Amino acid sequence: MSEKDANPSAKDALVGGTLFGRWEKLRGREGTVVGITAILVAVFPYLFARAPVVSGFLQGYQSLATLILIWGIFAIGFDLLLGYTGLLSFGHAAFWGGAAYAAGIVAKNVSGDPIVMVVSGTLFAVLLAWVLGFLSLRRGGIYFSILTLAFAQMFYYMAASPLAFLTNGENGLTGVEVGSFLGVIHLEADVPSIGGMLLGTWLYAFVGVFFVGAVAVAYRILNSPYGMVFRAIRENEQRAEFVGLNVWRYKLMAFIISGGFAGVAGSLFTIHGAYVPLQSLFWTESGDIVVMTVLGGAGSMFGPVLGVGLYLYIENIVSTIQALTIPFTGIVLVRDFGFYWHLLLGVVFVVVVWVVPDGLWGILNRLRELAVDLGSKAAKRLRARSENGGGGQ
Amino acid sequence: MSLLSDVLVILLNGLQQGAIYVLLAVGLSIIVGTLKFVNFAHGALYLVGTYAGLFVALNVPLSNGKLAEWGFSSFGLDIGFFAALIFVPLFVFGVGLLMERYLARAFYDRPDTDQILVTFGLAIVVQELFRVLFGSNSLPFEQPERILSFGSFAGLPVSGPIALPIVGNFPQWRLWVIGITAVLVALVYLLVEYTDFGLVVRAGTRDAEMVRLLGIKITRPYIVVFGIGAALAGVAGVVGGPLNVVNPTIGTNILVPAFLTVVIGGVGSIAGAVLGGIVFGLTTAALVSFAPAWSQVGLYAIAAIVLLTRPQGLLGDEEVTP
Numbered sequence: 033m034s035e036k037d038a039n040p041s042a043k044d045a046l047v048g049g050t051l052f053g054r055w056e057k058l059r060g061r062e063g064t065v066v067g068i069t070a071i072l073v074a075v076f077p078y079l080f081a082r083a084p085v086v087s088g089f090l091q092g093y094q095s096l097a098t099l100i101l102i103w104g105i106f107a108i109g110f111d112l113l114l115g116y117t118g119l120l121s122f123g124h125a126a127f128w129g130g131a132a133y134a135a136g137i138v139a140k141n142v143s144g145d146p147i148v149m150v151v152s153g154t155l156f157a158v159l160l161a162w163v164l165g166f167l168s169l170r171r172g173g174i175y176f177s178i179l180t181l182a183f184a185q186m187f188y189y190m191a192a193s194p195l196a197f198l199t200n201g202e203n204g205l206t207g208v209e210v211g212s213f214l215g216v217i218h219l220e221a222d223v224p225s226i227g228g229m230l231l232g233t234w235l236y237a238f239v240g241v242f243f244v245g246a247v248a249v250a251y252r253i254l255n256s257p258y259g260m261v262f263r264a265i266r267e268n269e270q271r272a273e274f275v276g277l278n279v280w281r282y283k284l285m286a287f288i289i290s291g292g293f294a295g296v297a298g299s300l301f302t303i304h305g306a307y308v309p310l311q312s313l314f315w316t317e318s319g320d321i322v323v324m325t326v327l328g329g330a331g332s333m334f335g336p337v338l339g340v341g342l343y344l345y346i347e348n349i350v351s352t353i354q355a356l357t358i359p360f361t362g363i364v365l366v367r368d369f370g371f372y373w374h375l376l377l378g379v380v381f382v383v384v385v386w387v388v389p390d391g392l393w394g395i396l397n398r399l400r401e402l403a404v405d406l407g408s409k410a411a412k413r414l415r416a417r418s419e420n421g422g423g424g425q
Numbered sequence: 426m427s428l429l430s431d432v433l434v435i436l437l438n439g440l441q442q443g444a445i446y447v448l449l450a451v452g453l454s455i456i457v458g459t460l461k462f463v464n465f466a467h468g469a470l471y472l473v474g475t476y477a478g479l480f481v482a483l484n485v486p487l488s489n490g491k492l493a494e495w496g497f498s499s500f501g502l503d504i505g506f507f508a509a510l511i512f513v514p515l516f517v518f519g520v521g522l523l524m525e526r527y528l529a530r531a532f533y534d535r536p537d538t539d540q541i542l543v544t545f546g547l548a549i550v551v552q553e554l555f556r557v558l559f560g561s562n563s564l565p566f567e568q569p570e571r572i573l574s575f576g577s578f579a580g581l582p583v584s585g586p587i588a589l590p591i592v593g594n595f596p597q598w599r600l601w602v603i604g605i606t607a608v609l610v611a612l613v614y615l616l617v618e619y620t621d622f623g624l625v626v627r628a629g630t631r632d633a634e635m636v637r638l639l640g641i642k643i644t645r646p647y648i649v650v651f652g653i654g655a656a657l658a659g660v661a662g663v664v665g666g667p668l669n670v671v672n673p674t675i676g677t678n679i680l681v682p683a684f685l686t687v688v689i690g691g692v693g694s695i696a697g698a699v700l701g702g703i704v705f706g707l708t709t710a711a712l713v714s715f716a717p718a719w720s721q722v723g724l725y726a727i728a729a730i731v732l733l734t735r736p737q738g739l740l741g742d743e744e745v746t747p
Contacts, residue, residue: 114538118538120537120538120541120542122541167729167733170733170736171732171736173537174457174463174537174541175688175732175736177537177538177541178684178685178688179729179732181681181684182681182685182725182728182729182732183725183729185681185725186722186725186726186729189721189722189725190722192721193717193718193719193721194718194719194722196718315681316677319545319549322542322545323545323546323549326542371491371557372553372557374549374553374556375550375553375554375556375557377549378546378547378549378550378552378553379550381542381546381549382543382546382547382550385539385542385543385546386531386543389539
């Protein structure tokens with residue numbers, strides 16, 4: 033190797049080229065993704081609810097951080113179906129609410145151990161998804177959406193009155209007593225020392241573990257040959273069929289997996305609130321998860337989680353804002369701003385569907401690509417200049 | 426009360442309940458069948474129809490919502506129910522035209538899921554707009570006493586009980602709802618089946634590209650079809666308003682049964698929508714009398730059974746379904 037060849041790479045290192053390249057290589061790895069998720073999950077409640085300046089600005093609180101992770105698990109699972117397999121289900125409330133009820137009923141009658149609750153709720157959701165998926169997937173397109181909607185509504189009305197002896201009907205399932213984890217740790221208690229500052233309660237830690245697990249599982253599925261088939265089905269179902277894949281079986285499996293994620297989330301929701309509202313089975317709940325997922329960006333791993341964060345933030349924090357003022361001036365732009373939160377969300381949702389179908393994550397991605405593009409151009413210019421300088425010596 | 430009269434009452438109640446579904450489903454069905462546009466905002470048109478009907482027919486006091494805060498203590502023209510039956514469908518027809526032109530048209534070439542998502546979003550926006558303006562509480566929509574009263578002419582009585590043979594006394598308004606629905610649906614049927622306009626629409630349902638190649642401007646019939654579908658939803662809002670509660674969630678609540686009516690009847694088939702609506706109405710009415718706890722479950726169970734055994738719907742034609 034001559035000196036001439038070695039030189040450019042050294043210069044690359046100087047302007048950060050290889051460092052960036054190294055990051056680009058690491059970025060796609062499962063370990064990196066899961067590790068970064070774990071770190072973000074660990075610092076999120078601190079930044080959101082306790083950090084000096086940031087949390088004062090965000091006005092966040094601990095229980096909302098927990099709720100965001102729970103819905104996040106739901107959204108990741110839902111996106112496996114909508115974003116990656118291309119199936120729009122309007123019936124996921126059945127799995128979310130069904131698992132919530134199953135976990136609650138088990139807690140009341142069998143055992144309040146959180147693990148037992150999650151396992152039984154998830155099991156129920158998976159079985160339910162198996163049956164409903166088997167029935168709904170016989171039709172494609174809008175019929176699939178409407179069939180899932182019909183089945184989910186059926187469960188809502190069943191829980192409302194014929195099964196009221198189990199579900200407590202309109203009042204929702206009250207008096208769920210969540211036991212302590214492994215019989216030792218009370219989930220409401222704070223995590224001791226530094227963990228307490230970061231994570232807050234044990235409940236958050238418990239949910240956080242499931243969230244990181246959900247990310248790892250979803251990432252593994254999506255980057256496996258199995259997940260590639262999901263994407264193939266989304267892109268062109270007929271071709272996937274011609275290649276010899278059993279499309280129906282893969283669709284059913286995507287539906288069941290996604291139902292399972294909804295089940296984990298639903299069970300955690302019961303543990304979080306110690307209560308199951310009847311509303312959790314209503315079709316607007318399915319609509320909420322659709323809105324969150326699409327808002328954040330269907331077809332991306334973390335977009336839906338972003339959507340969940342935005343939705344719940346607007347629902348719980350922005351809705352309490354009394355008046356929207358221009359910062360530091362006290363000039364009131366909109367009085368009773370919080371009152372319009374749902375309208376605001378609806379408008380944003382319509383705009384997103386219309387203009388940027390890949391959601392907020394898509395926008396961020398384009399910004400990132402733009403920055404990378406600008407960065408590489410700047411690096412090239414820098415290199416060119418330094419080479420010119422070298423030539424002049 | 427004999428068994429026969431019980432059965433007849435259930436039949437009449439079922440027909441009345443079904444009539445609202447039929448009005449919504451016929452409109453929805455011609456839109457989905459002809460334009461291949463999946464409109465999850467159809468319930469929002471029903472909502473608009475109900476509030477517009479309330480506005481034209483009566484003058485109700487407002488206690489909640491932004492309108493009340495802005496100083497409007499009451500809301501309405503109070504010019505009678507018949508005027509509402511005339512003006513509201515025209516108004517909602519106009520809303521339908523705007524919706525086709527500025528929303529639906531942009532989505533004809535996009536996937537079904539996008540159509541569902543954007544119209545679902547629109548339904549949320551409309552619902553929340555009404556919640557902001559009128560508050561979440563229910564407004565009173567009284568049944569009209571008489572319609573068509575001008576000056577000395579007292580008008581036709583439409584409310585109160587009427588004595589029917591065998592059945593005995595039956596709320597007269599419910600019969601009017603059935604009658605109005607029957608007339609309107611018959612008109613739409615005649616329009617689609619026996620006019621040149623209908624011919625173009627039906628041809629467009631089969632093969633829109635071919636119709637275009639034959640030199641027929643299909644955009645115009647399309648926008649009218651959307652308008653008619655919307656107007657029917659508006660009528661459903663006006664005639665159904667006095668029978669149900671009136672609040673901003675009625676649109677999203679009625680959307681699901683309306684869609685199921687279309688799907689079990691067979692997309693694009695007017696007769697199917699009528700049949701589906703009647704099946705749903707009768708089932709609900711029967712279950713309300715015999716097993717009230719299951720009254721709502723029955724509707725969805727029937728929908729599921731029909732779709733699983735006859736996926737194209739009761740009177741559906743497999744070829745024209747999207």
